[in-house]
Amino acid sequence: MRRLLIVSNRLPLTFTDNGDGRCQTDLSAGGLATALRSIARRHHVHWIGWPGSDCDASVRDIVASSVALDCELVPVSLSEADRREFYRGFCNEIIWPLFHDLPPTSSFEPAYWWRYFDVNTRYAESICREASPDDLVWVHDYHLMLQGKLLSTHFSHDQLAFFLHIPFPPLAVLARFPWKVEILDSLLSFGTVGLQTVQDSQNFLACVRAYFPQADIRSTTSGIMISRGKTETVVRHCPIGIEFHEFENLALRSDVVAEAKRVRRDMNVQRLVLGVDRLDYTKGIPERLEAFRDFLTRYPGHRQETGLLQVVVPRAINKQFGTPSWIPIRYQYAHLSRERLVAYYRAADIALVTPLKDGMNLVAKEFCASRVDDTGILILSEFAGAAVQLRTGAHLVNPRQIPSIVSALHAACDPNERDVRRRMRRMRRNVRVSDIHRWCDEMLRGTPAEREISASEVSTDAGVPHLWPVHIPQLTTAANGEIP
Ligand code: G6P
Numbered sequence: 001m002r003r004l005l006i007v008s009n010r011l012p013l014t015f016t017d018n019g020d021g022r023c024q025t026d027l028s029a030g031g032l033a034t035a036l037r038s039i040a041r042r043h044h045v046h047w048i049g050w051p052g053s054d055c056d057a058s059v060r061d062i063v064a065s066s067v068a069l070d071c072e073l074v075p076v077s078l079s080e081a082d083r084r085e086f087y088r089g090f091c092n093e094i095i096w097p098l099f100h101d102l103p104p105t106s107s108f109e110p111a112y113w114w115r116y117f118d119v120n121t122r123y124a125e126s127i128c129r130e131a132s133p134d135d136l137v138w139v140h141d142y143h144l145m146l147q148g149k150l151l152s153t154h155f156s157h158d159q160l161a162f163f164l165h166i167p168f169p170p171l172a173v174l175a176r177f178p179w180k181v182e183i184l185d186s187l188l189s190f191g192t193v194g195l196q197t198v199q200d201s202q203n204f205l206a207c208v209r210a211y212f213p214q215a216d217i218r219s220t221t222s223g224i225m226i227s228r229g230k231t232e233t234v235v236r237h238c239p240i241g242i243e244f245h246e247f248e249n250l251a252l253r254s255d256v257v258a259e260a261k262r263v264r265r266d267m268n269v270q271r272l273v274l275g276v277d278r279l280d281y282t283k284g285i286p287e288r289l290e291a292f293r294d295f296l297t298r299y300p301g302h303r304q305e306t307g308l309l310q311v312v313v314p315r316a317i318n319k320q321f322g323t324p325s326w327i328p329i330r331y332q333y334a335h336l337s338r339e340r341l342v343a344y345y346r347a348a349d350i351a352l353v354t355p356l357k358d359g360m361n362l363v364a365k366e367f368c369a370s371r372v373d374d375t376g377i378l379i380l381s382e383f384a385g386a387a388v389q390l391r392t393g394a395h396l397v398n399p400r401q402i403p404s405i406v407s408a409l410h411a412a413c414d415p416n417e418r419d420v421r422r423r424m425r426r427m428r429r430n431v432r433v434s435d436i437h438r439w440c441d442e443m444l445r446g447t448p449a450e451r452e453i454s455a456s457e458v459s460t461d462a463g464v465p466h467l468w469p470v471h472i473p474q475l476t477t478a479a480n481g482e483i484p
Contacts, residue, residue: 002044002134002135002136003044003045003046003132003134003135003136004039004043004044004045004046004135004136004138004444005045005046005047005048005127005130005131005135005136005137005138006036006039006040006045006046006047006048006071006138006140007047007048007049007123007127007137007138007139007140007144007147008032008033008036008047008048008049008139008140008141008143008144009049009050009087009091009140009141009143009144010028010030010032010033010049010050010052011028011033011047011049011050011051011052011073011075012027012028012033012036012037012040012047012049012069012073013025013026013027013028013051013052013065013069013073014026014027014028014051014052015051015052015061016052023061025061025065026335028052029278029335030278031165031240031359031360031361031362032140032141032165034242034362035240035241035242035243035362035436035439036140037069038242038243038246038436038437039436039437039440040069040070040071041070042437042440043440045070045071045072046071046072046074046130046135047071047072047073047074048074048076048123048126048127048130049073049074049075049076050075050076050077050078051075051077062075074126074130076122076123076126078119081115082115082118082119085109085111085112085115085116086112086115086116086118086119086143087143089106089109089111089112089115090112090113090115090116091116091142091143092105093105093106093112094106094108094109094112094177095142096142096166096282097282098169098173098174098176098177099142099166099167099168099169099173100166100167100282100356100357100358101167101169101170101173101357102281102282102356102357108177108178113178113179116146117146120144120145120146120147120150121146121150123144123147124146124147124150124151127147127151128151128154131155134159135159136159136161136444137151137155137159137160137161138161138162138163138443138444139160139161139162139163139190140162140163140165141163141164141165141166142164142166145162145183145186145187146182146183146186147160147162147186147190148160148162148186148187148188148189148190149182149185149186149189150186151189152189152231156191157189157190157191157231157232158191158192158446159191160189160190160191160192161190161191161192161193161194161443161444162187162190162192162193162194163193163194163195163238163240163443164193164194164195164196164200164359165196165240165359165360166196166359167196167197167199167200167203167357167358167359167385168195168200168201168203168204168207169203170203170206171203171206171207171210174203174207175210180207180211181211184207184208184211184212185212187204187233188208188212188215188226188228188231188233189231189233190233191232191233191234192223192233192234192236192443192444192446193233193234193235193236194235194236194237194238194443195235195236195237195238196237196238196239196240196359196360196385197237197239197385197388198237198388199388200237200359200385201224201235201236201237204235205217205224205226205235208226212228214228215227215228216228220234222234222236222445222446223235223236224236234446236442236443238439238442238443239360239385239386239388239389239434239439240360240362240436240439241365241431241434241435241436241437241438241439242362242365242366242369242431242435242436243435243436244369244431244432244435244436245435246338247342247345247366247369247370248369248370248372250338250339250342250370251342251345251346251369251370251371251372252372253339255339256339256342256343256346257343257346259339259340259343260343260344260346260347261347262343263309263343263344263347264347267307267309267330267347268307269304269305269306269307270305270306271302271305271306271307271349271350271413272306272307272309272347272348272349272350273292273306273307273308273309273348273349273350273351273352273409274308274309274310274344274345274347274348274350274351274352274367275288275308275309275310275311275312275351275352275353275354276310276311276336276341276344276351276363277310277311277312277355277363278312279312281356282355282356282357282358283312283354283355283356283358284354284355284356284381284399284400285310285312287354287356287399287400287402287405288310288352288354288399288405289310290402291354291402291405291406291409292308292352292409294402294403294406295405295406295409295410298406298410299410299413302410302413306413307330308330308352309330309331309332309344309347309348310330310331310332311331311332311336311344312331312332341366342366342370345366345367345370345371345376346370346371346372348367348376349375349376349377349412350376350377350378350379350409350412351363351364351367351376351377351378351379352379352405352409353367353378353379353380353381353384353386354379354380354381354397354399354405355381355383355384355399356381356383356399356400357383357384358381358383358384358385358386359385360384360385360386361380361381361384361385361386362386364378364380364384364386364390364394365386365390365431368390368393368424368427368428368430368431369428369431369432371424371428374420374421374424374425374428375420375421375424376420376424377395377412377415377420377423378390378393378394378395378423378424378427379394379395379397379405379408379409379412380394380395380396380397381396381397381398381399382396382397382398382399383398383399389430389431389434390427390430390431392423392426392427392430393422393423393424393425393426393427393430394423394427395408395411395412
C-alpha cells in the first residue's frame with residue numbers, strides 16, 4: 001500500500017511533562033486531529049507534527065504511541081521562541097482571526113513571518129528525511145502553508161496535497177495580509193488544494209485571479225484546474241466528515257445510554273440544550289449565552305423547564321435566574337471522553353452550535369451521528385461550513401443577531417415531532433454518506449495514490465522565485481539519497 005505522509009502542526013497525541021520527568025500522553029483535541037486519526041486506521045500513515053508541549057517525548061513514548069495509534073509518529077520540536085512567534089504569533093494572532101474574518105489580535109510583525117518561514121523549513125526537512133520516493137505528502141492547515149513551495153523541487157507536483165480546515169477569506173480580507181502573494185504562490189505549488197466549502201474555493205480563486213492574472217483557470221471533471229507554466233493545481237471543495245459509525249455505535253451502547261439518562265437526571269430539566277466548543281472566540285459563546293439570557297427573559301414560561309449545558313467557561317447568568325432547584329446554565333471546562341461526549345449528545349434535546357465563523361464544525365455532525373432515534377434539534381450558525389450540508393435539517397441562525405437565536409430556541413421548545421424526525425433523518429443521511437473516509441477518498445482522487453511516479457516527472461520548476469525575499473533553502477534529503 002502506498003504510504004501517506006500526513007503533516008500537521010500538531011500530532012494526534014499531545015505529550016505533557018507531568019513533573020516527575022515522564023511524559024503524559026493525551027489525545028489532541030480539535031476537529032483536525034480527531035478526524036485524521038480515523039484515516040490512520042485505513043491507510044499506511046506516517047504522521048509528522050509537533051508533540052504539543054515543552055516535554056521532550058522520549059523515543060520510547062513515541063514508539064509506544066505509534067503502535068497504539070497504528071501509524072508512525074514523527075515529532076518535530078518547537079522551541080519556546082517558535083511557540084511564541086510561529087504558533088501563538090503568526091498562526092494564532094494573525095492567520096486564525098484574519099481567515100475567520102475577524103481583526104488580527106497583533107500587528108503584522110515581520111519577525112513572526114520569518115519565524116513562520118523558518119519553522120516551515122524545518123518541517124519540510126523532516127518530511128524529506130522521512131519520505132520515500134513514491135509517498136503521498138498530505139499537508140494540513142494554515143500553520144504549514146509554505147510546504148508547497150518548499151517541497152516543490154523535491155517532490156513531483158502531484159505527490160503534494162494540501163487541505164485547509166478553516167475558512168479561506170474573501171479577497172478584500174486577504175488583501176490586508178502582507179504575505180498574501182507568497183502564501184498563494186506556495187499553495188499553487190501543491191498538486192491538490194482542498195477547501196471546506198464552495199464559498200472557500202470561490203474566495204481562493206478570486207485571490208488567485210487578482211494576484212496571478214496570468215494563471216489559466218478552468219473547470220475539469222476532477223475540480224477546478226489552475227495552470228501556471230508547467231505547474232497545475234486542482235482545487236476541490238471537499239467538506240470534512242466524521243467517523244459516522246463510531247458515533248452511532250457508541251450512541252447505542254448501554255453504558256452510554258445509562259450515562260445519558262444520568263446527565264438528564266443531574267440537569268433536572270425537561271428540555272436540555274447543549275453547547276460543546278473548544279474555548280475560542282470564533283465560537284460565539286458570549287453571544288450564545290446572551291441569546292439564552294434573552295430567551296429566558298422574553299419567555300419566562302420556559303424557565304424551570306429548560307437548561308443549557310455548555311462545555312466551556314460562561315458568564316454570570318445563573319445569578320439572575322437561578323433557583324435552588326434549577327440552575328439555567330451548567331458549564332464544564334474539561335476534556336470529555338468520547339463516551340461522555342456521546343452521552344451528552346444523546347441526552348440533549350437541542351444542540352446550540354453558533355460559531356461566528358467556522359471552517360466546518362464537527363460538533364454539529366457528531367450530534368447528528370449520535371441521534372440514533374432520529375430525534376433532536378440542531379440550531380446552527382449560517383457561518384459554519386457545516387451549514388452548507390446540513391441546511392435542509394438544521395435551523396440556521398445568524399450568530400451575531402441574538403434575536404434570531406432566541407426565536408430559534410423558542411420554536412425548538414414547541415417542536416412538531418414529525419418535522420423534527422424528518423429533519424434529523426435528512427441530516428443523518430448526509431453525515432453518514434459524506435463521512436471521513438469519503439472525504440479522504442475525494443481529496444486523494446486523481447493524486448498519485450493510484451499510480452507510481454517516475455523520477456523524470458519530478459518538477460524542477462521553482463515557481464516564481466523573484467516573489468520571495470530570500471532563496472528557498474536547499475533541503476537536506478535522506479542519507480541514502482532515496483528522496484527525489
Ligand atoms: C481545530 C481546527 C483546526 C486547527 C486546530 C488548532 O482543530 O479545526 O483547523 O488547526 O483547531 O488547534 P491547536 O490547539 O492545535 O492550536
